[in-house]
Amino acid sequence: MAQIELQGIDRRFILGDSIVSALRNISVAIEAGEYVAIMGPSGSGKSTLLNVLGLLDPPDAGTYRLDGRDVTTLGSNEQARIRRERIGFVFQSFHLVPRLSARENIALPMVLAGIPPKDRQARVGRALEDYGLADRADHRPDQLSGGQRQRVAIARATIMRPEVILADEPTGNLDRATGQDVTQILEALNAQGVTLLVVTHDQELGSRARRCLRMEDGAVVEDLRRGPSSSGLR
């Protein structure tokens, strides 16, 4: 049983009086621990797919199973719980809360999950060490560089130890060197067994993934696998 199973997923938007199909009949299975790049031109539905996978956007048709459980029919509170506990998001524009320090931003998912402050402190401390942010802990986002901001965002995405990380153009707002740095961090997480899905324009980043889903017009037109099978990592 695959960790993520999409079957016949459709997603349509109404724009004015026309209906735009963002996703058409998508059926994909992704195993736990896979490293998947989702590529394609603008408007091909990559981000919509990621949003559906992250339970932020409900599909209009089809089923989405996470670990064998149909999550499309769950209530919004249950879906929020799954996002909280099992999915980590990394965004192109980082989405840090501007008034909170790096430490507080990283702790935010644990605050929402109701984890007691004592446990939070220990875990945030470790994350700050791991991501080389220990001396930036009390800086607010506007006092951090782009790379540091994305590292804070990744620390936040992983602080709840999710099984899946969804990254939407994680290096899109970074210069080349910093982008590589962030890519390495994400790949290191994948090496530890976290399923990593990256939406990207960047051919180089796409080619590093062991599997590449190429999208056009809301459909997966190519599903390319390279290197060792992901099942070997389990």
Next chain:
Amino acid sequence: MSPRDTLTFAADAARGTPVRTALMVLAMAIGVAAVVVLTALGEGARRYVMGEFSALGSNLVVVLPGRTNTGGIGAGSLVTSTPRDLTVEDAQALLRAPLVSRVAPLAVGNSEIAYGGQLRDTLVLGTTADFAPIRRYRVAEGRFLPAEDPRHGAPVVVIGDTIRRDLFGTRSALGQLVRIGDRRFRVIGTLPASSSGLGVNADEAVIVPVALAQSLFNSNTLFRILVEVRHREAIPQGRSQVLQILQQRHDGEEDVTLISQDAVLGTFDRILTALTFGVAGIAAISLAVAGILVMNVMLVSVTQRTAEVGLLKALGAPDGTIRILFLSEAALLSLAGAAAGLILGYFGAWGLRAAYPALPAWPPSWAVLAGTFTALVTGLVFGVIPAGRAAQLNPVTALAKH
């Protein structure tokens, strides 16, 4: 999310926009302060009037000779009956009523007082020792009339402040002999300046034992009998006891009129309490305006923090948590406003008291509680719509707004 974390997050969010938060807190504070100051004013006016009445003795029943209210036509009303006089004996008899605590007969007349060749017109009040506690009179010097048999009195007098100044100036009046009418009296006490209850001014009066006043005016009738009942609630029962005793003594005829200040007092109390409620209501309007401001500010806040709401949803915050976060922020702003308003209001009330020392302008505790509570409820009620709007945001479009 734990309540403590919720409050911390909401407080941080409010601090994130200091100017806007400060303005909103100020608006709420002005509303609450208006409630506090205006009710303090109303309550102060009420207490002032009540205080003036209490100076007369609020559990006082005054007995007048004669009947003022006319009954229907009957055998008795056809005969013009001059009312029976009130006498000192009538007054003493009233002490038998169980609810009556003190009685003071009062005979009144005009005469002249002379000392050292100076002559002056004066009001002569003839009464007994109990007159002072009933009317809340204090003496400035010496003492009041001694307690003695009201039918015989020692020739002593207590003089009002104006009389004392006119006759004695800066010299001590105590122990001096004065002539009132054709008799000589020894001054045993003086009253302080403006010993008045509403109306009667004792500054230009002299007080002598009732028996001597009656012989001065060559009559044995009384102008009034002042009756003090044990407490305010006992006034209706005390009245009927007084009436019963006097009726018995006057051959079964009800020929006196009783006036209790309680009735007047109650009316004033009601009017002024209504007035206080009225001004509190007017002040509450400013609270409602502040509430609308809370809503406005929170709506702007939701719009500005759309991306943040989207992020919170992506991080797994259920809609309910987001609603509570925004409601908490509205509640915190309202509470901060209420606290600032209370400080402002107490300061304002203090200013009122400083400017008008006669006015006991203390804000009543119900108004303080109601003001704070209304501020909180207003904040929450007007926070519901913005918080709901935040909770209903679509996470995908919210995240796209950055």
